[in-house]
Amino acid sequence: MTLSILLVVSAALFCIGLLAALSRRHAIFILIGIEMMLAAANLNFIAFWRFGPQPQQPTGVMVAIFAIAIAAAEAAVGLALVIAVYRHYRTTNVDELDQLKG
């Protein structure tokens, strides 16, 4: 197991998240895609910490822990927004939310 194969796995995870965020129309799928991209970034932080020159300094681990906390806050607010939008418009399809279209 080398660093580059780990980075390839993380890039694949990021691109699957990007695919979900760009091509699905359901708001919950978009949030799932964003969470996947954040997880891929965390995997990169941990991988570079483990393979880096100073693994005694837990900097990468700290950044990953903080990123997980921020991702949890983002998911909570995002899902609350999905519920609030659903209450107003009775839809979660992001293509139908075009009130601001000029």
Place this chain on the structure above:
Amino acid sequence: MNSAAFFIIAILTIAAALAAASLRTLIHAALSFALAFVGVAAFFFLLGAEFVGLVQVFVYIGAVAVLIVFTILLTRRDVGKDRGFNWSGVVVAVAVFAGLLWAILKTPMLSIAAPPIEALTVKRIGEVLMTDYVWPLQCVGLVLTAALIGALILVMEEKRE
């Protein structure tokens, strides 16, 4: 580090992530999402960051996946409608993946093996968190409180007058 375990976890994670991105039933996609995050947590365990792996399991499978399932239940009436699929997103994702793959495989410095390290204990993480990273920790606490209040205000029923 075991390379057979690595490939099994990698295949499981990528397959679960693909299922989460492409399944049409929302609840199946949410469960595949949880499985993909189990795979990511297994990667953290394999890399020697056991604490981050545990946090990943608690936060994502314990909280975020349950939150997603609850949101699916609360927006249930909308699930039956036909969903479109935007194929230009596939093109963009494949192009980004090709670019990243080219950059990773072109860099010779990245094909190194992991140096041996002593295990990172939870005691050490706690010490660092309370000394060097105490201000970021406080800021994260503030952000989490604000997110909690914001989410509550967003989902509160509006008063009818």
